[in-house]
Amino acid sequence: MLTANRLLDGEVVYWQGGDWQPDFAAAEIFDEAEAAKAALDAAQAFVRDNKVVGTYLFEVRKEANGVAPVKEREIIRSLGPSVRRDMGKQALMPVPPAAAKPVHETSPPPPYPEEPDVSI
Amino acid sequence: MPLIKNGAFVEDRFVFIPEGQAFPDDGGVMVSLARFQSERDSIIAHHRPVCVRLAANENPDVLKDDLPNIDAIALEFPIFRDGRAFSWARMLRERFAYQGEIRAVGHFLYDQLAFLMRVGFDAFEVRQDFRIAEFSRAMAEMTYVYQPSVDRRKTVMQIRRGE
Amino acid sequence: MYRYDEFDAKMVRERAQQFRYQVERRIKGELTEDEFKPLRLKNGLYLQLHSYMLRVAVPYGTLSARQMRQLARIARDYSRGYGHFTTRTNMQYHWPKLSEVPDILELLADVEMHCIQTSGNCVRNVTADHFAGAVAGELEDPRPICEIIRQWSSFHPEFNYLPRKFKIAVSATKEDRAAVKYHDIGMEVITNEAGETGYRVFVGGGMGRTPYVALEIGKFVGKEDILAYLEAILRVYNEYGRRDNIHKARVKILAHQLGADEFRRQVEVEFAEIKRHGTLHLPPEELKRIEAYFAPPAFEDLPETAPEFEAAVKADAGFAAWTRSNLTPHKAKGYAIATISLKTIGQTPGDASAEQMDGLAQIMEDFGFAEIRVSHEQNLVFPHVRKKDLPAVYARLQALDLGAANAGLITDIICCPGLDYCDLANARSIPVAMKLQERFADLERQHELGEIKIKMSGCINACGHHHAGHIGILGVDKKGVEFYQIQLGGSGAEDASVGEIMGPGFGKDEIVDAVERVVETYVALRAPGERLLETYRRVGMTPFKNAAYQEQMYAAY
Structure with missing residues (x-):
């Protein structure tokens, strides 16, 4: 997958279909290194345009119920702090994850609010 | 490159002469430290304006005996984060009482102009698109200073003490 | 405490404006991220895992009630209701938006505070003894x-x-x-x-x-x-x-x-x-x-102790325990220095909610405390408390969930934010600190173990001062999985020393047991009156190492 942080608010975003969006579950998965590299190149237009910073690719692997990042760092980025389940992306999920593993559902992802409600 | 001096764009009186290239017949020249050191006598004998360009790791201490013969010293920023030239400029002004031009060249930012001015730089090679109004803006961002420096601005401590 | 005059005040105002202009230029693209990053860091602004993080300077760890209230307000309005006190006595806010940061700087300037040089390659916030003047x-x-x-x-x-x-x-x-x-x-x-x-x-x-x-x-x-x-x-x-x-x-x-x-x-x-x-x-x-700004308050001429204090020690075992660990003798008779632990079991070490910050400011106002201190051990301090007020102050702290009687004890763990927040981290530190606190939660046991300083960092940068921990813990990453190395024998005090690495790291489910085995080894080997640090210095690494790796040794057979 391809990820970055949004310049204006620092929100973690993922590449999907030529643009960025904040939901891990909706992120594009690249099976081929070439396609991933092409996306990374395309993403630089958003860096030049001062929309996102720090673009990079990270590894995910298939798990029983979907796809999850290989590294703890990306698991935490996709959810929020593991010590504050009420903060970050996990706070906005319809069902908070029980374990510290995000799941990339094969079914369509739930709608994700564009502007996180910070009072949650 | 556009050159700012005394808050205004000015004509550059030096032409940088790369290694191995011959000097023009007349006019001011800017040379590297190595070139200056190897051709010192002939450069000085020519009585033309001369500017020595120092890399960030070249301590201007090596020029101290030649300073009366040098019209300008250009201190290079390989990247704006490399702050050695801030100390070199100050050393030239305070320790060696150097009165010639000290010019900032290379990669430095708008956000450093006020500090550069404070430590003794008085000339700045800026990007083509640099607007002169920005220079005055940079100088006006902070009204007071806490430290004594080359610019002899009154420090907050001095103002408080009524000096 | 120090008060800004017109010059200091103008400088922090102008710095806020200067930063506003830097943010504008970044958003417009006149500054690249590579150029902006050192500039924003000089104003304490990081981009971390989930969001920006703003580090506010608390010079030499001293705050007034008014400043504490403002920190609470900023936490509430811009940082989802909490802030984090760091080992450099600063306050860190997660979650602010880039465009909001200049507004936060204005709010800080309103109470004579700033973020100047709280990061970047420059002279950072100057720190001092948190018991200074008391x-x-x-x-x-x-x-x-x-x-x-x-x-x-x-x-x-x-x-x-x-x-x-x-x-x-x-x-x-x-x-x-x-x-x-x-x-x-x-x-x-x-x-x-x-x-x-x-x-x-x-x-x-x-x-x-x-x-x-x-x-x-x-x-x-x-x-x-x-x-x-x-x-x-x-x-x-x-x-x-x-x-x-x-x-x-x-x-x-x-x-x-x-x-x-x-x-x-x-x-x-x-x-x-x-x-x-x-x-x-x-x-x-x-x-x-x-x-003259730092002149101590006019101390009353008080007797050595107060009947209210003595009575509460007798009547309330919790208060008695708190007085043993969290009070330090004051230079003035009848006064004490009270450490407020930010290491309540089950809470992130160093975190404080907006309500807690407001509550602390209220205590300060009600008892006439001019200042509160932030310590590099991520605790807070009331430097001048009359002994007779201590029972009431303690009750108020308890009501804020800030009455933990563990200052200097094994659950008073220094801990960086780690991989839960920090972009540089290799491993989480907060959850491990919390598990250790739970394991050693028994107050009697903590007091019986005496002074043990556990310090933990989630990466080699050592924000959690692990090198200076009696027990230091360093989180490392092995192929995306968290491991934790133990160091023993460090000290950040007058007997400063760098801790010695014990050996390979423990998994996140092993580290708490390993630490407990180290502690039990100390209990078995200690001479009367000896702290863990001294026992380690006397007997060396071997017995601790043998005990810590015991389980793995059995597993290998």
């Missing part, structure tokens, strides 16, 4: 000189683009609570043979990848010369500190490579030059003027 045996309050250093270092035109960050701490007692020998410059207030007060100056301490205890460079620097001396050190460092390798760029590398004698010689050359110039001379009247 503790017995102090030569003088170190904070006036800290304030003078704060002003001298703020917007220093020559030293804002150093090879790397630069941290200064000052202590004025035999006991070192400011970890001066772990700083780039550590200053100890001392008296010379002539009876004059001045500073012993250490250079080149630090943690991180290569921990060093600082070298003594200035044996005695007079007060009037101290700024000139600091400037000389900074100049040597700015000119010759390494810039080719970020891991070797701190002054500790330069100082230890040159050795104390050569480093001192170079400093003396610059020092002579600066003195010859004369402009950095610190006039005694100016020092006196600043000292």
Whole structure:
């Protein structure tokens, strides 16, 4: 997958279909290194345009119920702090994850609010 | 490159002469430290304006005996984060009482102009698109200073003490 | 405490405006991220895993009630209701938006606060003994000189683009609570043979990848010369500190490579030059003027103890335990220094909610406390509490969930934010700290174990000071999985030492058991009155190591 942080608010975003969006579950998965590299190149237009910073690719692997990042760092980025389940992306999920593993559902992802409600 | 001096764009009186290239017949020249050191006598004998360009790791201490013969010293920023030239400029002004031009060249930012001015730089090679109004803006961002420096601005401590 | 005059006030206002302009230019694209990053860091703004993080300076760890209320307000309005007190006595807010940061700076300026130089390769927030001005045996309050250093270092035109960050701490007692020998410059207030007060100056301490205890460079620097001396050190460092390798760029590398004698010689050359110039001379009247701001409150003439205090100790076991661990003798009769633990079991070490901050400010107002301190151990301190008020203050702290009786004990764990928040981290530290706190939650056991300082960092940068922990824990990453190395024998106090690494790391489900086995080994081996640190220094690593890896050894058979 391809990820970055949004310049204006620092929100973690993922590449999907030529643009960025904040939901891990909706992120594009690249099976081929070439396609991933092409996306990374395309993403630089958003860096030049001062929309996102720090673009990079990270590894995910298939798990029983979907796809999850290989590294703890990306698991935490996709959810929020593991010590504050009420903060970050996990706070906005319809069902908070029980374990510290995000799941990339094969079914369509739930709608994700564009502007996180910070009072949650 | 556009050159700012005394808050205004000015004509550059030096032409940088790369290694191995011959000097023009007349006019001011800017040379590297190595070139200056190897051709010192002939450069000085020519009585033309001369500017020595120092890399960030070249301590201007090596020029101290030649300073009366040098019209300008250009201190290079390989990247704006490399702050050695801030100390070199100050050393030239305070320790060696150097009165010639000290010019900032290379990669430095708008956000450093006020500090550069404070430590003794008085000339700045800026990007083509640099607007002169920005220079005055940079100088006006902070009204007071806490430290004594080359610019002899009154420090907050001095103002408080009524000096 | 220090109050801004019109000059200080104008400078923080103008800094806020300057930063607003930098943010505007970044958003418009006039600054690239590579250019903006060092600029935003100089104003304490990081981009971390989930969001931006803004670090607010709490100079020498001193805050007023008004400032604490403002910190609460900012937490509520911009940081989802909480903030984090750090090992450098600063306050960190997660979650602010880039465009909101200039507004936060304005709010800080309203209460004489700022984020100036809380990060970046410049002189950072100056720290001091958190018991300054209250503790017995102090030569003088170190904070006036800290304030003078704060002003001298703020917007220093020559030293804002150093090879790397630069941290200064000052202590004025035999006991070192400011970890001066772990700083780039550590200053100890001392008296010379002539009876004059001045500073012993250490250079080149630090943690991180290569921990060093600082070298003594200035044996005695007079007060009037101290700024000139600091400037000389900074100049040597700015000119010759390494810039080719970020891991070797701190002054500790330069100082230890040159050795104390050569480093001192170079400093003396610059020092002579600066003195010859004369402009950095610190006039005694100016020092006196600043000292007046830090004059202690008028202490009442009180008896040694108070009946209310004695009665509460007898009646309430919880209060009695708190007085044992969280009180420090005060220099004035009838007063005490009270440490407020931010290590309540089950809470993130160092975090405080907006409600807690407001509650603390209310206590300060109700009891007339002019100030509260932030300690480098991520706790807070009421420096001057009348003993007779202690039961009431304790009850109020308890109501805020801030009454943990664990200061200096095993659950008073220093801990960086780690991989839960930090972009640099390799492993989480908070959840491990919380599990350790749960394991050792039994108050009687904690008090029985005595002073044990556990310090944990989630990466080699050592924000959690693991090198200086009696038990240090370092989180490492092995192929995306978290492991935890144990170090023993570190100290950040007057007996400073760098902890020794025990061996390979433990998994996140093994580390708590391993620490417990280390602690049990101490209990079995300790001589009467001996702390874990002393037992380790006496018996060495072997018995601790054997015990810690015991389970793995069995598993191998």
